[in-house]
Amino acid sequence: MTDGRRAIYVYGVVLASDRTLIQAKGVGREETGVRRIPQNGIAALVSDLSTDALMAARDLRAHWSVLEEAAARTTVLPVRFGTVMESDEAVVDDFLAPNAERLAAVLAELDGKVQLSIKGFYDEELLLRQLLEETPEIARMRERVRALPEAASYYERIRLGELVAAEIDRHRASDADLVLGRLEPLAVAAKAEPPTTKDAALNTAFLVRRDRVDAFSDAVKRLAGELGDRVQIRYVGPLPPYSFADDGATLASGTWA
Amino acid sequence: MTVASATSPRAGGGYLQRPGGGSLAEVVDIILDKGLVIDAYVRVSLIGIEILTIDARIVIASVDTYLRFAEAVNRLDLQAADDSQGLPELMESVTSGGAKSKTQGAIEGVKEKLGIGEDDDEDREKEQASRSRRRSSSRSRSRKDDDE
Numbered sequence: 001m002t003d004g005r006r007a008i009y010v011y012g013v014v015l016a017s018d019r020t021l022i023q024a025k026g027v028g029r030e031e032t033g034v035r036r037i038p039q040n041g042i043a044a045l046v047s048d049l050s051t052d053a054l055m056a057a058r059d060l061r062a063h064w065s066v067l068e069e070a071a072a073r074t075t076v077l078p079v080r081f082g083t084v085m086e087s088d089e090a091v092v093d094d095f096l097a098p099n100a101e102r103l104a105a106v107l108a109e110l111d112g113k114v115q116l117s118i119k120g121f122y123d124e125e126l127l128l129r130q131l132l133e134e135t136p137e138i139a140r141m142r143e144r145v146r147a148l149p150e151a152a153s154y155y156e157r158i159r160l161g162e163l164v165a166a167e168i169d170r171h172r173a174s175d176a177d178l179v180l181g182r183l184e185p186l187a188v189a190a191k192a193e194p195p196t197t198k199d200a201a202l203n204t205a206f207l208v209r210r211d212r213v214d215a216f217s218d219a220v221k222r223l224a225g226e227l228g229d230r231v232q233i234r235y236v237g238p239l240p241p242y243s244f245a246d247d248g249a250t251l252a253s254g255t256w257a
Numbered sequence: 258m259t260v261a262s263a264t265s266p267r268a269g270g271g272y273l274q275r276p277g278g279g280s281l282a283e284v285v286d287i288i289l290d291k292g293l294v295i296d297a298y299v300r301v302s303l304i305g306i307e308i309l310t311i312d313a314r315i316v317i318a319s320v321d322t323y324l325r326f327a328e329a330v331n332r333l334d335l336q337a338a339d340d341s342q343g344l345p346e347l348m349e350s351v352t353s354g355g356a357k358s359k360t361q362g363a364i365e366g367v368k369e370k371l372g373i374g375e376d377d378d379e380d381r382e383k384e385q386a387s388r389s390r391r392r393s394s395s396r397s398r399s400r401k402d403d404d405e
Contacts, residue, residue, distance in 0.1 A: 012293075067288075117287070
């Protein structure tokens with residue numbers, strides 16, 4: 001975008017009947033207010049932008065503040081960070097109008113529900129100690145590796161690493177089952193996301209009705225107590241339904257990420 | 258920005274009742290990877306935004322791992338040396354060859370990039386206050402909605 005030209009930053013889509021006001025300042029140096037562009041029963045949440053470029057740090061925060069606030073109050077389909085369109089007319093003609101029916105249907109389906117995400121991380125040391133106690137073969141192999149000089153134990157070390165990796169996978173699967181077993185009954189839907197780090201035990205997104213959020217949080221708390229020091233739980237939300245507004249379908253003039 | 262209200266403190270085992278909303282570091286992978294994508298032909302491209310986005314993603318993704326390894330390594334220092342031998346290779350790579358200071362550098366880098374850091378405590382307090390107001394209003398709102 002060229003210097004000083006006006007453009008429209010797009011945050012997400014809500015139902016046009018939704019009158020929630022967003023207080024958070026918009027993306028860009030001028031921190032303009034968030035407004036809506038309605039069309040065919042849906043509305044885009046946008047703000048005006050007239051700077052030459054975005055700044056990742058500040059604007060990622062601003063983008064998130066708007067969506068976080070919106071998600072706390074209403075159902076919003078989030079648009080990917082950094083999406084800017086030419087004008088209000090472009091937002092209507094190229095984005096809202098061609099996709100109105102489909103977006104309205106998704107919004108109706110997700111109405112009154114929020115995403116709550118749970119990540120679990122192993123305490124690596126505790127986990128490894130547990131594996132040594134549980135699995136005699138790992139303990140045996142460890143003794144053998146320790147008795148040999150490093151150069152002579154190459155294959156043994158690989159084998160030991162394989163055993164450990166397999167056991168960690170087994171723990172991941174059973175911990176994921178435990179978490180799903182406890183929390184899925186309280187949710188409308190659950191979706192396993194790829195783990196973000198090597199020590200991740202699980203990463204699951206839940207779609208939860210707003211009126212069940214407290215019950216869900218209590219269950220998470222109990223679960224965290226049960227998992228103890230072994231798995232550290234991080235619990236984030238309410239988020240826009242990022243993981244559930246996403247079914248791989250292609251839209252006219254747009255695709256679902 | 259509220260940070261870590263979602264996180265149960267490592268040592269204490271205390272756990273917060275409510276989900277922590279919105280720590281940027283907690284959700285950055287979601288924000289950057291997901292969301293409706295509007296066709297490139299009808300978007301205005303912004304100078305540098307793609308590069309900055311990729312940058313933020315890479316640095317942020319590494320931070321959690323680095324922090325955890327650093328913590329694990331710190332714990333090991335307190336114990337007999339032979340206890341550490343069973344730990345995986347990755348641990349070794351963190352402890353050996355000055356990787357620790359590299360980690361430090363990367364974390365500082367992220368803080369700069371995302372503006373997390375010095376001013377954050379203040380931010381956090383302000384946010385916490387406004388968040389609890391927001392939360393309670395959104396809760397009463399959602400109850401109202403449900404009654405309708």
